[in-house]
Amino acid sequence: MKKSNVTNKPASGKKVEGAEGAVKVNDSKKGAEGAAEVPNAKKVEGAEGAAEVPDVKKVEGAEGKAEIPDAKKVEGGEGAAEIPHPKKVKKFRSKVPGVMITQYVEEIPEGKSHPDFTRKPIALTIQEGKFGVFKAIVIGEPTPKVTWNRANGNINDPERYQFKFDEVSGEHTLEIPKVCPEDADTYKCFATNEIGKAVCPIQLNVIEVGFKKTKEIAKSKEELKANKRVSYRKLLKKCGQKREEKPLEPDEKIWEILMSADKKDYERICAEYGITNFRGMLTRLAEMKKEREEEQAQFIEHISSLKHIEVAADESATFEIDMDLKDPSSRIFLYKDGVMVPYTKEAELEIKHGLKQVGKKYIFSIKNLDPADAGLYSVDVEGVNVFSTDFKIPTVNFAVKIQEVKAEERQDALFQCVLTAPMNHIHWIGKNIPIKNDDKFEITVSEDKLIHKLLVKDCQPLDAGIYAAVAGLSSCNAWLVVEADQNPANKGKKIPRKTTVAGGGDIDLEKIAKEQQEKYNKDMEAKLAEAQIQYAERQAAKAKAKAEKKAAKLKAKKEAMGKALGDASGKSLGDASGKAFGDASGKSLGDASGKALGDASGKALGDASGKALGDASGKALGDASGKALGDASGKALGYASGKALGYASGKALGDASGKALGDGLGKTSGEASGKGSGEASGKVLGQADWKGSGEASGGASAGDGAAAGAEGYADAGEDEDIELSTDESDDDEDDEEDDDKEAAKTKRVRSGPLVPDTVKDPGVHFASGLSDVTAVVGGSAEIVCKLSKEDCDGVWYKDGEQIKPDDVLTTSKDGCFQSLKISKVSEKYAGTYKFEADGRKTEAVIVVEDPPRFDPKALKEFMVPVVVKKGQKASFKVPFVGRDPIKIQWYLEGNELSEDTNVKIEHTEGNSRLLLNKLHRKDSGEIKIKLKNEFGTTEAFATLVVTDKPTPPMGPLEIIEASPNVIEIKWRPPKDDGGCKITNFILERQQIGRNTWKKLGQIGPEAHYKDTDVDHGRRYCYRIRAESEMGISELMETEDVQAGTKAYPGPPSAPKVVSAFKDSITLTWIPPSNTGGTSILGYNMEKRKKGSNLWIPVNPAENIIQEKQFCVKDVIEGTEYEFRVAAVNNSGAGEYGAPSEFVFARDPQKPPGKVLDLKVDDSTYTTLSLSWTKPKEEEGVQDEAKGYFVEIRPAENPEWERCNTNPMSMTSYTVKGMKSMAMYWVRVIAVNDGGEGKPKELDNYILAMPPPVRPRFTDQKIKSFMVVQAGNSARFNINFEASPWPDVIWLKDGIPVSKRVTISNAEGASQLLIPSAERSDTGIYTVIVKNIVGQETFSIEIRVTDEPKPPGPVELDENVPGTVTVSWTPSPDEKRDDRLHYMVSKRDSIKRSWHTVADRIFNNKFTACNIMPGREYQFRVYAKNDMGSSSPSESPKWEITGKREKFVVKMPEPKTCNLERPPKFLVPLKMHNAPQGYECYMTCAVRGEPTPHVTWYRDNISLNTNTNYLISNTCGVCSMLILTVGTKDTGEYTVVAENALGRAECSTKLIVKD
Secondary structure (H helix, E strand, C coil): CCCCCCCCCCCCCEEEEEEEEEEECCCCCCCCCEEEEECCCCEECCCCCCCEEEEEEEECCCCCCCCCCCCCCCCCCCCCCCCCCCCEEEEEEECCCCCCECCCCCCCCCEEEEEEEEECCEEEEEEECCCEEEEEEEEEEEECEEEEEEECCCCCCCCCCCCEEEEECCCCEEEEECHHHCCCCEEEEEECCEEEEEEEEEEEEEEEECCCCHHHHHHHHHHHHHCCCCHHHHHHHHCCCCCCCCCCCCHHHHHHHHHHCCCCHHHHHHHHHCCCCCCHHHHHHHHHHHHHHHHCCCEEEEEEEEEEEEEECCCCCCEEEEEEEECCCCCCEEEECCEEEECCCCCCCCCCCEEEEEECEEEEEEEECHHCCEEEEEECCCCCEEEEEEHHHHHCEEECCCEEEEEECCCCEEEEECCCCCCCCCEEEEECCCEECCCEEEEEEECCCCEEEECCCCCCCHHHHHEEEEEEEEEEEEEEEEEECCCEEEECCCCCCCEEEEECCCCCCHHHHHHHHHHHHHHHHHHHHHHHHHHHHHHHHCCCCCCHHHHHHHHHHHHHHHHHHHCCCCCCCCCCCHHHHHHCCCCCCCCCCCCCCCCCCCCCCCCCCCCCCCCCCCCCCCCCCCCCCCCCCCCCCCCCCCCCCCCCCCCCCCCCCCCCCEECCCCCCEEEEECCCCCCCCECCCCCCCCCCCCCCCCCCCCCHHHHHHHHHCCCCCCCCCCCCCCCCHEEEEEEECCCCCEEEEECCCCCCCCCCCCCCCCCEECCCCCCEEEECCEEEEEEECCCCCCCCEEECCCECCCCCCCCCEEEEECCCCEEEEEECHHHEECCCCCCECCEEEEECCCCCCCCCEEEEHHHHHHEEEEECCCCCCEEEEEEECCCEEEEEECCCCCECCCCCCCCEEEEEEEEEEEECECCCEECCEEEEEEECCCEEEEEEEEEEEEEECCCCCCEEEEEEEECCCCCCCCCCCHHHCCCCCCCEEEEEEECCCCCCEEEEEECCCCEEECCCCCCEEEEEEEEEEEEEEEEEEEEECCEEECCCCCCCCCCCCCCEECCCCCCEEEECCCCCCCCHHHHHHEEEEEEEECCCEEEECCCCCCCCCCCCEECCCCCCCCCEEEEEEECCCCCCEEECCCCCCECCCCCCCCCCCCCCEEEEEEEEEEEEEEEEEEEEEECCCCCCCEEEEEEECCCCCCCEECCCCCCCCEEEEEECCCCCCEEEEEEEEEEEECCCCCCCCCCCEEECCCCEEECCCCCCCCCEEEECCCCCCCEEEEEEEEEEEEEEEEECCCCCCCEEEEECCCEEEEEECCCCHHHHEEEEEEEECCCEEEEEEEEEEEEEEECCCCCCCCECCCCCEEEEECCCCCCCCCCCCCEEEEEEEECCCCCEEEEEEEECCCCCCEEEECCCCCEEEEEEEEEECCCCCHHHHHHHCCCCCCCCCCCCCCCCCCCCCEEEEEEEEEEECCEECCCCEEEEEEEEEEEECEEEEEEEEECCEEECCCCCEEEEEECEEEEEEEEHHHHEEEEEEEEEEEEEEEEEEEEEEEEEE
């Protein structure tokens, strides 16, 4: 920069006085409001910032401070310009998220504390017209004062804003009775006392009713545009005061999420919360992370494995932290949205939030999820935040639910569903057990994350059950039914694996998923648009409020500066007469002759010749030639076309021909011949390369130049798109205290007005970023991202290097989609891929795996069945690829093969071969090869068939006909055909009695033969062999068959009743197994009445029954019958079979009704006892029950199982063989001849367990206090009863017992054992016995102590005559034993024996009374506790000498004593009830002098002479004994006592019982 040729420091300093002050040019110049020195100045300070200007040290104005050489202090009209250093304060974050605390003092005095929030206000989103309220609870000593304010506007209107305080709850509230859109703002709650203050910002969002958004944005633009002018003084102040810029600090919640998030999620979070300053966010985030790590280092050694919150399958959510605490007792706090939430460490307790610690892993859980549980969860250790996770319950449902699948045994089953919103994974549950990817189950997800599938491989009957899919809070379930193989040929053999898949259905999932994706995208676009509109509204409202506030300040300051500096009298700065600053005569600063600052001749600041600050020729501030601050050629703030900052056409600092500051020939401050301070040709202060700030490639109209200064600084030379934003940090809290400070911090922005005329395009951003991809070697891989615009290109990088496409790796663009595709993946393509576009970037990792794989063509050949003959070899070979090492295993029918004499396994590179020698038929089956390496497992299946000759045909022989001319027989084919089809059966026949066999030859593949070459009456035997292409089987020899002889058939089965009516009964039966060698011609039937011995034929002998069923019509209504049947063949009728059950000849019965009063009588872990009452009979509706069936159904099985195969007549039953603690449904069905009635189920399911019993302690007397001597063992036993088996927990003083304590639990009892007790084991021990029914607790105090040590020396002192005060030094055990006390014993010289005078003394002093003079006393003090007493500490002897007085005996005067008195009963008679035959004893007591005479009476008859009564009178006790009481003794008994002085009597009654 070119220096001025004009001397800026005159030879002699002069003082020029103006209207309101003076300006000292040389050493110091005083002005109306401050001072300025031009020479060698390096820095100019203004209202809000500072600018480096060559050759200018510092200029101090009305609102700023400037360093001036040789000047110690510069004073203006408003006071000293030297600003004292502010008092140091300490700022830090509260443990309550979002609260900032400012501490005014270095050290907090004892008993005092800074304010803090125990409950902070919560942000609100509320509909217009509703009632809004913020609530806060604060603490601090002294009690803090709570105030409220808002960022834009005031809250002084009592009708709109109401402040309340509840003294009971300590709750401060701000109420907005009727919320309107103008109330949407950032509110702050301040809590202040003398120690410091705490501030909590909260956001109020208002949902408007009706479409007002466009109108509101337009209104905000107009208001902001009208308030763009900024005072020149404020703009200058902004140039002269430099302060540290801070990046945007969004809401505290966003920062907590970002600090705990993965880097790959940063872009998603920023897009979600509307953060566009990505670089600024990263810088600030790095600082905050470093700061948090320093705070964490106080309490945490190491923290890792932060697992964010996930929804589990059991409607709970968990998140995990691996954390090593320096102090294991450090307190851990859990917060949700800034509010502390309680949690429990006991998993059994029904508390929503829980913490489970496993080693160094801390697992937090949230049970019974509902939408209200969504929010930000934070974990703090001793007030330091360690982890935060944002829990959002996905609003997802099932567009297509999983359906029931019926699969055959060893077939795969497929469940599939479609979601309404994408999810990376959902939870699958099979039979109440979570399912993961393994050899049994395969879980797959489509690329759009909407279609989720579960494949159950190789289904077995045990796999059948209920399977469920859980997505968020939604779930669906379906049955898997596995049908067992019913083929008898496969019985006992392992069924080959089937290649088909059951399930899947005919639903076009792809189509449904595509529809859901389109719907989801539309919803997301709508939400994004709504969020952008809301964000624009908030920004417009904030800008409007700030513009109004700044406009008011600028106006006031402009008027003040104009009055001070623009005095037309020429006495002040800028005086046209040349006397003051800017004097045209050149004498003062700004003198027109060039002597003063702003001198028109260029000598001073604002000199028109360009020499001083504001010189029009470009040398000083406002230099027109572009050299000074505000230079149009790019050197000064907001300076355009050579005009000074706020200076027009080379005039002085805001001066035009001696006019006041801001008068620029009618132009306003910041005016530059119609060019604004934010003009495109200007450069900006605060820019690293001194390029222009906020320029908008064009000039602003006259009067608009001040707007750019109010907007902040931005770097126009960078491509970074940083949005204008207001820092709402806690530094804004000082707005109320200092009106001269700015209300908001600003960031560098692009040029343009605060709210542009049109909404700016936010630039390119990613609608969806890249996702990690796992690819297989040799396959293809593709990663795709979506931009917000189509007309944008980007660059691809791999591991930081730009990618050059080739034949394998290609990049493409399709509209908004940018994709990278690798046609043939190899390991060199693994790495991190990044795509950058317009300063935005997204990353993803391609992981290349090389799992074992089979060549499809070779695999197809391998799966072709191999057929070999018995004794031959079979070879299986299959090539494969995959990364070594690969584990290779061969299986035959599920059993792993290892090398032996007949099994050879050969491995070569890329091949494996199995060779089986000397094969047998039993070796047939499924061959499986299994390959496994670090990337996965694969299997291939083949079939081995070993052929052999068939096994012999099977019996028994069935004789179809044995007539005189024909024998026709039938048999069963061989059990094993040897792997080949049976081509022929070969027969031989032998006539019984001969030794030769006649060959009948091959008869074909049918197991049937009709022999017509037989002789009547002869018996024949047959040999049968099976023949196939592999050979002829062994023979089967049949039993003898006779041709044409009488062989009667065997008896048929007992007939069964098909139906019964009053006029007919229908029966059916099974033919006899022994037909007598010929076919059955028919049957004969007989009937018999119940109680009769006579069987009556039903059919005539010549009219036999042809069918195996017959309707008997010859019956009498109401009579009970039984029937039997005999078979008839060519030989005649055989024997009758067993009779049928008795059946009534009556119309069919109605089935019975439901049983009554079904209940459980008893249950154990394996049995269940039931009882019920017979159902009632209702004529025509339900008949009497004859029997009952009991059925049970396990909860996981949909089918009922019958416990008794035949109906039972009893109304009670015990079910056995139940699984312990399993859940069953139970029902009972009544049956009769009419069928089964409706089942009666128990109302609730039954658990296989004894009846529930609430825990109860069974000991009659349990001691609650125990004393144990130190070193001995302490043992406490307690007995209880409970069902089911309870959990037993022991606590010591409310916390779990230490490892030193041994707990032994047995059935119905628990024992606590302390092997070697120490004094630290003293405490309250509590046992908790709880089960599902309830819990019971008992506490015992165990005191561990030892025999006390004796107290110290004993001293005696006489304070009161006749008393002695005994004092002693405490026992050393007194501090350790709160139950220790003292006992004092005394001995005197007369009695010479020790006796205790005081016990249980808990202090160290005792006063003994009745101390006799002349006697010698001695005292002992013992220390006592629960274990006993210590050895004594003895006092010295104590004696009080006294004067002996003469002993005089005074004899009392004798008095006569008269003992005479009349009789009086002291103890009266009692009423008696005596059984007849027993004795009765009556007694009473009487006194009197002289001794009275006593007489007994019964009903006024004297008994003294009656010998039946034994009467005595001993020392006034009168008694009477009746030896045998009878009815005659009933009556009233009276005792009369008489002497000379009177008479007394007493009565009672005797009642004799039968």
